[in-house]
Amino acid sequence: MAKNISILQFAGISIDHNLDQPLYQQVYSSLRSAILEGLLRPGYRMPATRTLSIELGVSRNTILIAFDQLTAEGYLKSFVGSGTFVSDFLPENLLQVNGEKSKSKKSGSINIRVSKRSNDISNILSTANNLSREVKTFKHGSPSIADFPFKIWKKISGDIIQKLPEKTLGYGDPAGYWPLRQAIATYLRTYRAVKCEAEQVIIVSGSQQALDFTGRLILDPGESVLMEDPGYMGAKGAFYSSGLKLVPIPVDDQGIITDYLTNSDSEARLCYVTPSHQYPLGSVLSIKRRMELLDLAVKNNFMILEDDYDSEFRYSGKPLPSLQGLDKSDRVIYTGSFSKVLFPALRLGYLVVPPQLIETFTTLRSLTDRGSPVLEQSIIAEFIQSGDFYRHIRKMRKLYHERQKILVSEIDKQLEGLLTVKETDSGMHLVGWLPENCNDQAVSKYLYSKGIIAPALNDYCLEYKQKPGLILGYTA
Ligand SMILES: Cc1ncc(COP(=O)(O)O)c(C=O)c1O
Numbered sequence: 001m002a003k004n005i006s007i008l009q010f011a012g013i014s015i016d017h018n019l020d021q022p023l024y025q026q027v028y029s030s031l032r033s034a035i036l037e038g039l040l041r042p043g044y045r046m047p048a049t050r051t052l053s054i055e056l057g058v059s060r061n062t063i064l065i066a067f068d069q070l071t072a073e074g075y076l077k078s079f080v081g082s083g084t085f086v087s088d089f090l091p092e093n094l095l096q097v098n099g100e101k102s103k104s105k106k107s108g109s110i111n112i113r114v115s116k117r118s119n120d121i122s123n124i125l126s127t128a129n130n131l132s133r134e135v136k137t138f139k140h141g142s143p144s145i146a147d148f149p150f151k152i153w154k155k156i157s158g159d160i161i162q163k164l165p166e167k168t169l170g171y172g173d174p175a176g177y178w179p180l181r182q183a184i185a186t187y188l189r190t191y192r193a194v195k196c197e198a199e200q201v202i203i204v205s206g207s208q209q210a211l212d213f214t215g216r217l218i219l220d221p222g223e224s225v226l227m228e229d230p231g232y233m234g235a236k237g238a239f240y241s242s243g244l245k246l247v248p249i250p251v252d253d254q255g256i257i258t259d260y261l262t263n264s265d266s267e268a269r270l271c272y273v274t275p276s277h278q279y280p281l282g283s284v285l286s287i288k289r290r291m292e293l294l295d296l297a298v299k300n301n302f303m304i305l306e307d308d309y310d311s312e313f314r315y316s317g318k319p320l321p322s323l324q325g326l327d328k329s330d331r332v333i334y335t336g337s338f339s340k341v342l343f344p345a346l347r348l349g350y351l352v353v354p355p356q357l358i359e360t361f362t363t364l365r366s367l368t369d370r371g372s373p374v375l376e377q378s379i380i381a382e383f384i385q386s387g388d389f390y391r392h393i394r395k396m397r398k399l400y401h402e403r404q405k406i407l408v409s410e411i412d413k414q415l416e417g418l419l420t421v422k423e424t425d426s427g428m429h430l431v432g433w434l435p436e437n438c439n440d441q442a443v444s445k446y447l448y449s450k451g452i453i454a455p456a457l458n459d460y461c462l463e464y465k466q467k468p469g470l471i472l473g474y475t476a
Pocket of ligand 1: 141205206207208211232234274279307309336337338339344348349
């Protein structure tokens with residue numbers, strides 16, 4: 001009998017040598033049950049009999065006898081030279097042997113009680129999931145992956161894997177890989193006028209985690225967040241899942257309308273904004289409103305979460321300094337992402353938090369998922385330090401600007417009277433305005449059925465309805 005001890009339990013099977021039942025019968029009935037319960041699925045290639053004998057702690061002969069019986073009954077099929085497989089077509093009556101019904105779990109068989117929050121979240125995510133499917137025409141928010149310098153990226157990755165010091169492979173600093181935090185701090189100080197030290201930079205798993213953390217750490221469940229309306233669904237979802245209430249604040253062509261903040265819920269402890277490129281309308285928060293917002297934050301005692309998700313793509317005019325850079329009272333928490341400027345699958349972004357919040361945010365990161373993989377962090381750090389990051393941004397800025405111009409001119413030529421668009425100074429998408437009497441949600445649904453992703457502007461609204469429009473991406 002094989003003496004080796006299995007390190008993994010194959011299909012939950014354990015053989016008991018003390019039972020009177022012969023071992024081959026135990027193996028046979030355990031494998032049969034595993035097939036009937038759906039643990040071993042049709043087409044699954046069974047391990048070699050020698051391997052399985054080691055896994056189950058029985059002789060190979062025992063396994064061979066059990067396999068023979070399962071093959072004779074149609075549960076398994078053997079092909080000379082390729083191995084033994086679970087049969088593709090198990091006859092219905094086989095699934096009911098001895099009246100035994102398949103025990104495989106069917107969804108909906110019991111009523112799991114979920115929180116009210118969970119329903120709110122599912123409603124948001126069903127739309128978000130649509131957006132994450134494979135790239136289709138006009139899908140917005142995705143960079144042009146085809147134009148990413150993978151050759152350089154692969155070279156940097158290869159070099160890093162070769163010389164990655166062993167000490168970086170343990171549990172690292174949950175706040176992130178130090179050289180990356182330094183590189184980000186330099187980049188933000190230089191190009192976004194963010195006032196920060198590397199210690200204040202906390203690496204997160206995409207800005208989505210930054211929104212989630214901020215909602216959880218600044219507010220208690222039941223408290224309110226001031227939120228741009230229309231606004232980013234990812235933020236709405238993150239705040240809902242922390243049990244927060246949303247207080248919608250309307251937006252116009254100069255960004256969030258600060259006058260509404262004066263009269264809004266004075267209990268709100270956080271205001272979420274996208275000042276560089278309002279999501280989804282695309283307006284830039286004017287300098288006057290930036291100053292008003294910062295003043296109000298002090299006066300009404302709320303924090304501001306500045307989501308600077310795509311500010312790198314500015315095509316003309318001078319970018320306005322970040323809100324964080326104008327803030328003198330440590331009221332602003334800043335977040336940025338590598339999803340747009342590099343690629344989304346990295347799942348890396350960053351927070352810049354006021355010094356007194358560094359420890360709280362770092363602790364939550366540690367408790368949530370310990371931190372981000374060091375390998376990707378070191379590749380990005382090197383990509384920034386080598387200057388390739390800046391070269392890539394410049395190249396993409398030019399490319400996206402050209403694509404925007406083509407989109408606008410083609411819509412003007414081909415969809416006159418149906419869709420109106422204007423060139424914008426920044427961003428990765430624009431709004432195509434439909435005729436006033438159109439229902440943008442119905443138009444968007446119809447387009448989706450034709451394989452075109454162009455979400456309706458009114459899908460992003462909470463309280464303040466917008467004129468009918470479609471969100472059109474042009475970068476991917
Ligand atoms: C407004 C806004 N903020 C943040 C993000 C970035 O999210 P992440 O960094 O999690 O990919 C997006 C992505 O679509 C966005 O549209």
